[in-house]
Amino acid sequence: MNREELEWCVSVPKVELHAHLNGSVRNSTLFELARVLGDKGVIVFSDVENVIMKDDRTLHEVFKLFDLIHILTTDHSTVTRITKEVIEDFAAENVVYLELRTTPKRNDSIGMSKRSYMDAVMEGLRAVSSVDVDYSPAGLKTNTFNGSTRKKMYVRFLLSIDRRESTEAAMETVKLALEMRDLGVVGIDLSGNPIVGNWSTFLPALKFAKEQGLYITLHCGEVPNQEEIKAMIDFLPHRIGHACCFDEENWRKLKSAKIPVEICLTSNIRTETISSIDIHHFVDLYKEKHPLVLCTDDSGVFSTSLSREYNLASSSFGLGKTEMFQLAEIAINFIFADDGVKTDLRATFEEAVKKLT
Numbered sequence: 001m002n003r004e005e006l007e008w009c010v011s012v013p014k015v016e017l018h019a020h021l022n023g024s025v026r027n028s029t030l031f032e033l034a035r036v037l038g039d040k041g042v043i044v045f046s047d048v049e050n051v052i053m054k055d056d057r058t059l060h061e062v063f064k065l066f067d068l069i070h071i072l073t074t075d076h077s078t079v080t081r082i083t084k085e086v087i088e089d090f091a092a093e094n095v096v097y098l099e100l101r102t103t104p105k106r107n108d109s110i111g112m113s114k115r116s117y118m119d120a121v122m123e124g125l126r127a128v129s130s131v132d133v134d135y136s137p138a139g140l141k142t143n144t145f146n147g148s149t150r151k152k153m154y155v156r157f158l159l160s161i162d163r164r165e166s167t168e169a170a171m172e173t174v175k176l177a178l179e180m181r182d183l184g185v186v187g188i189d190l191s192g193n194p195i196v197g198n199w200s201t202f203l204p205a206l207k208f209a210k211e212q213g214l215y216i217t218l219h220c221g222e223v224p225n226q227e228e229i230k231a232m233i234d235f236l237p238h239r240i241g242h243a244c245c246f247d248e249e250n251w252r253k254l255k256s257a258k259i260p261v262e263i264c265l266t267s268n269i270r271t272e273t274i275s276s277i278d279i280h281h282f283v284d285l286y287k288e289k290h291p292l293v294l295c296t297d298d299s300g301v302f303s304t305s306l307s308r309e310y311n312l313a314s315s316s317f318g319l320g321k322t323e324m325f326q327l328a329e330i331a332i333n334f335i336f337a338d339d340g341v342k343t344d345l346r347a348t349f350e351e352a353v354k355k356l357t
């Protein structure tokens with residue numbers, strides 16, 4: 001990786017639309033948490049260390065890793081800590097608008113409800129100190145201090161439904177999202193192990209969410225389940241993630257529906273969902289000017305960053321600085337926020353373009 005090119009990618013303002021909170025935790029934090037639980041005898045530290053340090057994992061192994069990460073992170077104070085760190089990490093590499101997604105978790109044994117999990121997330125957001133964060137749709141709630149001249153960043157939340165969940169549990173998450181709209185929750189994501197669960201289980205909750213005006217993004221086509229992919233496209237979500245394993249007919253449907261695609265290059269390669277970067281579907285979508293946005297997915301788990309994803313796209317597909325800058329800027333069109341935010345972000349990019357291209 002060319003250092004100067006990577007630094008340029010860092011300096012470009014960027015929009016991150018597909019980042020899972022627990023997949024974006026720093027390795028150093030995971031190790032620290034594992035050491036504490038190791039000392040308590042809850043886990044064996046060296047086992048955890050081996051799993052975290054492993055570089056290439058199949059999609060199946062990734063979900064085993066998430067179960068482990070959740071053991072390390074899921075108490076209120078740790079959720080608060082990782083939220084703060086993850087937002088600050090994105091801010092540090094010039095992400096100016098972040099949609100962070102997470103699965104609200106209930107754990108009766110520690111008195112955690114989906115709401116209290118999300119309250120812990122919100123506390124982490126309010127604790128961010130390296131940038132001023134705007135997280136309310138009305139633009140009223142910020143952690144801005146009077147007269148601050150710090151960098152500003154927009155943060156919005158998507159609540160994820162895990163494919164292991166029941167219809168009732170999915171509905172609970174949607175109701176929570178509605179309850180938390182004033183706190184920056186803008187939509188719902190469907191994620192989790194793609195070979196688990198059925199589309200029909202989540203559909204009632206997703207339909208309800210859509211009717212209530214929440215935005216919807218779906219993990220779609222991480223495995224070649226064409227029937228499910230077709231049903232998902234017919235649902236007309238506002239965006240989809242991945243879109244790796246489409247047959248020709250579904251690919252045509254996706255293109256004609258013009259549903260924006262969240263592209264996660266490193267994730268797709270590391271999990272072997274796509275066998276090699278030069279046959280990645282980014283190329284086809286990009287050539288056809290299909291709406292797409294580069295994203296990290298799980299920057300911690302896949303040891304990447306949004307700047308690295310841009311750098312990878314540039315070096316793999318031969319895109320120059322002007323194209324890369326345009327790719328970053330066009331993502332504004334696909335965010336789940338109002339026109340005021342879009343206008344403000346466009347102004348930020350206009351400022352930056354003079355210096356960077």
Ligand code: 6MZ
Pocket residue numbers: 020021022023062066067101102103104160162163191192193194219222267271297298
């Ligand atoms: C599908 C994924 C994922 O929600 O606990 N998740 N779901 N495909 C992927 N591609 C590799 N990466 C992450 O963050 C972790 C959760 O996000 C989903 C999984 O459900 C995982 O447990 P939160 O913050």
